[in-house]
Amino acid sequence: MQPTNVKNMSVVAQIKQVTAKAITALYAIDIDDAAILVNTTKPEFEGDYTVVLFAFVKQLKKSPDALGQELGDYLVANNPTLLTAYNVIKGFLNLSITDSYWLNFTNTNFNNEHFGKAAPNSKRVMVEYSSPNTNKPLHLGHLRNNFLGWSIAEILKANGYDIVKTCIVNDRGIHICKSMIAWQLFANGATPESTGMKGDHFVGDYYVKFNDAYKLEIEQLIASGVTKDQAEKDAPIMKAAQQMLIDWEAGKPDVMQLWQTMNTWVYAGFNTTYNSIGSDFDKTYYESNTYLLGKDLVEQGLEKQVFFQKEDSSVWIDLTADGLDEKIVRRKDGTSVYITQDIGLAEQKQKEFNADQSIYVVGDEQNYHFKVLKLICQKLGLPSADGIFHLSYGMVELPTGKMKSREGTVVDADDLVAEMINISQQKTEELGKVKDFSNDELLSLYNTIGLGALKFFLLRVDPKKKMVFNPEESIDFHGFTGPFIQYTHARIKSILRKMEQEVSSFKFQVSSIDSDSPLLPLEKSLAITLELFPTVIGEAATEHDPSKVAIYIFNVAKTFNSFYTEHSIANAESEEKKLLRLQLSQLSAQVLKTGMQLLGIGVPERM
RNA sequence: GACUCGGUAGCUCAGCUGGAUAGAGCUACAGCCUUCUAAGCUGUAGGUCAUUGGUUCGAAUCCAAUCCGGGUCACCA
Numbered sequence: 091m092q093p094t095n096v097k098n099m100s101v102v103a104q105i106k107q108v109t110a111k112a113i114t115a116l117y118a119i120d121i122d123d124a125a126i127l128v129n130t131t132k133p134e135f136e137g138d139y140t141v142v143l144f145a146f147v148k149q150l151k152k153s154p155d156a157l158g159q160e161l162g163d164y165l166v167a168n169n170p171t172l173l174t175a176y177n178v179i180k181g182f183l184n185l186s187i188t189d190s191y192w193l194n195f196t197n198t199n200f201n202n203e204h205f206g207k208a209a210p211n212s213k214r215v216m217v218e219y220s221s222p223n224t225n226k227p228l229h230l231g232h233l234r235n236n237f238l239g240w241s242i243a244e245i246l247k248a249n250g251y252d253i254v255k256t257c258i259v260n261d262r263g264i265h266i267c268k269s270m271i272a273w274q275l276f277a278n279g280a281t282p283e284s285t286g287m288k289g290d291h292f293v294g295d296y297y298v299k300f301n302d303a304y305k306l307e308i309e310q311l312i313a314s315g316v317t318k319d320q321a322e323k324d325a326p327i328m329k330a331a332q333q334m335l336i337d338w339e340a341g342k343p344d345v346m347q348l349w350q351t352m353n354t355w356v357y358a359g360f361n362t363t364y365n366s367i368g369s370d371f372d373k374t375y376y377e378s379n380t381y382l383l384g385k386d387l388v389e390q391g392l393e394k395q396v397f398f399q400k401e402d403s404s405v406w407i408d409l410t411a412d413g414l415d416e417k418i419v420r421r422k423d424g425t426s427v428y429i430t431q432d433i434g435l436a437e438q439k440q441k442e443f444n445a446d447q448s449i450y451v452v453g454d455e456q457n458y459h460f461k462v463l464k465l466i467c468q469k470l471g472l473p474s475a476d477g478i479f480h481l482s483y484g485m486v487e488l489p490t491g492k493m494k495s496r497e498g499t500v501v502d503a504d505d506l507v508a509e510m511i512n513i514s515q516q517k518t519e520e521l522g523k524v525k526d527f528s529n530d531e532l533l534s535l536y537n538t539i540g541l542g543a544l545k546f547f548l549l550r551v552d553p554k555k556k557m558v559f560n561p562e563e564s565i566d567f568h569g570f571t572g573p574f575i576q577y578t579h580a581r582i583k584s585i586l587r588k589m590e591q592e593v594s595s596f597k598f599q600v601s602s603i604d605s606d607s608p609l610l611p612l613e614k615s616l617a618i619t620l621e622l623f624p625t626v627i628g629e630a631a632t633e634h635d636p637s638k639v640a641i642y643i644f645n646v647a648k649t650f651n652s653f654y655t656e657h658s659i660a661n662a663e664s665e666e667k668k669l670l671r672l673q674l675s676q677l678s679a680q681v682l683k684t685g686m687q688l689l690g691i692g693v694p695e696r697m
Numbered sequence: 698g699a700c701u702c703g704g705u706a707g708c709u710c711a712g713c714u715g716g717a718u719a720g721a722g723c724u725a726c727a728g729c730c731u732u733c734u735a736a737g738c739u740g741u742a743g744g745u746c747a748u749u750g751g752u753u754c755g756a757a758u759c760c761a762a763u764c765c766g767g768g769u770c771a772c773c774a
Contacts, residue, residue: 124714127716135717140716425772427771455768459774484767569736577736645721648721651738654737658733675733
């Protein structure tokens, strides 16, 4: 925090600063701002913010009470624009902020569309997310990944970073070959066009068909007296898939042709899904192009003696000193393993984009992998190494437990999105508030609400934690949900539309407020809540946690709704009050809009 | 087994750089639409913060052990 520009400092930061100064002035002791604990005051006590004094009691050899009195006196006397009163209860120094401070705050920010956002800081961050396999369509787990990736990118942008969004498509490997084999065997030349299916679902079906056929062959083999292990190896369809992978790596023309055709189908399907959920990428990497990367780095690693070779000529790194294992980086046959291409890709990204940080949005089952990846890159001395950050997120489970493709409990992304949009249509029609909307407007509204509900549901919990997706609860549009916030925004916009006269002619300038009508509790708590926005955006970025934003804007919406129910804006007690409330309303709408935008969620003008 | 993450209200989750009587939403119950959108607001009910011990002025938060659950420990990705 730069103490030079007081105007841009949060209230809490200012309190810390003046408290540190006060302690220095009173007791000739240097105190770091960060050492001072400031909380919001509990509602049952008088005051807005509380300085916790216990930490200094011992050092200053004062009783909490005496210290509180002295500090309080000094603070209020020396900061008349910020503080108006104090009281001390036990070791807590409760401070009251002046009304004029809050009036000034709303006055200077209500018309600022960038409120909460930081200026560009000339640092670049790459965010890799989504990273699908091309053998099946996206599911609920991918949605969490996509929403997180998009949101963290937006949050970092709001903190001034230059963002490059990337996607690595896993378009090669045995799983793709399985779909290809099954298509050859069972499709009779069918295509997405001929069947009217979305390409990714079409290909995914053949992946399922492969597994069905494979299972059947295993059963037959076992019935003929073969052991299970042997049957799994011997099943003809599996052998065919493995052969196809070899042919693919050899570049056999007909295999390449089929591979390209089927991937094209899948990409068409993915693009539809990405469009509907709002995912986009500045750069897409394909594993078929990157899987050979990193080979030269293995050589370099051997030269630098970061890696070592075993008798069978396979290449390893010893990470036991770092509490991990030995890890292979090149097979004895000279082919590279997964982590090798990741090292290579990290280097490639660095060359291409030269980012200060590289965030990988990947599930927590790969925690170990990314720990290893970062370590190896560091030991190799790659310039990108220290910037590697694994944004690890927990699995999405159903109330019945984990999603299992074998049991058909996987929630398909397209289905889910469609269902959410459907439900938002039903609810909207039931309420009948937008009967004058055109068809296009209606469709766009259903989309905004349906996706808003879904995205908010998946983003409102800490990414690191696994979460339960309850279909019934997630489609609830009340309480801690996206639609609740969208609704609050629409409400505010409705008021602003109705009071356009005031909005345009007075521009809401409130220069003073009469002493007869100080800030009412709900007015003040709304201002206090709004003032937190820049701090929250900063925290969400440093902790890579969009849920911080979700929880915060829910709070803003709740606080606004209480304020709105209690106080009339159009028929306020005085002109000053009316303008103040208009300012608070406009700033609330602004914060809700920006906050939702950071989550990738739109807010309607009406709903 | 080793490593790792978690266990907070009936359910889903906040709170965890130690601070006042642990908070939301959902559910249940009771109220509030002649006044700016009731997808709203207000209230009631709901807790041994997994257990035990420790650290200290103070522990849901830090430490240790135990119990329970997830993940990882592939020449898969």
